Amino acid sequence: MDLETWAAFAAASAVLLVIPGPTVLLVVSYALGQGWRSAMPMAIGVALGDFAAMTASMAGVGALLLASAELFTALKWIGAAYLIYLGIKLFRAGGRLEAEPRTAPASARRMLGHAFLVTALNPKSLTFFVAFLPQFIDHGAPLLPQMALFCATFLVLAFANAFGYALAAARARGHVGNPGLIKVVNRTGGSLLVGAGLLALTARPSP
Template sequence: MSPETWIAFLATASVMLLIPGPTILLVIGQSLGGGRRAALPLVAGVAAGDLVAMSLSLAGLGALLATSAALFTALKWLGAAYLVYLGVRLWRAPVAAGGPLPLTAGAAWRQAFIVTALNPKSIAFFVAFVPQFLDPARPFPPQAAILVASFVTLAAANALFYALLAGRLSGAVRRPGLRRALNRAGGGMLVGAGLATAALRRAG
């Protein structure tokens, strides 16, 4: 892979990542409720989920998802149901005056990982997107490793930006009424992301 091809991949991936999807809506929603303390575990979960999803897509799962309606539908409904579940939990979460809603590091990581890794559209997209930047005349594993590492790094930086931004807003709010409104805004975003995921249609 030439340096020019790698730069083109970085630019294209960056543009794609700037458009918020279910993962970023999860990060925003949980950061609004959990504050900046949830940022790093959420970002780590996003990075791990993208690593798994992109690696599986390059290993052939993306092609299988593109041809198997049953598998695509199963993953779609699993991801959608989990997003709605998280949204309802955040909406109904109790509010403590004077501080953000506690969210353990393990829970934040797990939620971000599951939502990112279970996004069937991302896996199918990776299998169509990444090969365009591979040089068939060069060995596949080193090129794939570079592209996976580059995308995961960009995705983590993007998630960190949104998490810190939402966490800053959450930390500035102390009154229980406003805190509850933030939780419900975040919960509503997660439910909306779940419904949008459920409405996904398989390409082709």
């Protein structure tokens, strides 16, 4: 693999990751509620979720999802239901500056688990890797080293992206003290998560 191919993959991945989606919304909402302590567990959870999706894709699950409408639909409903569940909880937080309507801070394990599930339980992640990675594969070179490099690159970028979003939101947290504004942020974020869940229900396997 030449440097230009790797750079093109890294650039394309960075652009795709920085676009806000369900994972970014969850990371930001937790960071606004829990502060900087959420950055590391959320970033690790996102990276592990992407690792699970990439591993499953390389193992053939992504191809199976493309071929099996029933399996794709089942995973799609599970992922969508979880996004809607998180969105409703955030929406109900009201004017509290929390990622969840709770008085006690969320544990690192809980934050990591939420980030992992939202990232991994997305059928688009599986089909995305199946459709995205082959475009950069050099079929004349050994496959395993290329896949290892691409996966490591994507996971580092995914971790850095989530970590950066979390730190930025945590920094902004200190400037957000108006309960009315917090309520708007929570309800907007919750609505977007619910919307993302509903949008996931419209996903179709790529032909």
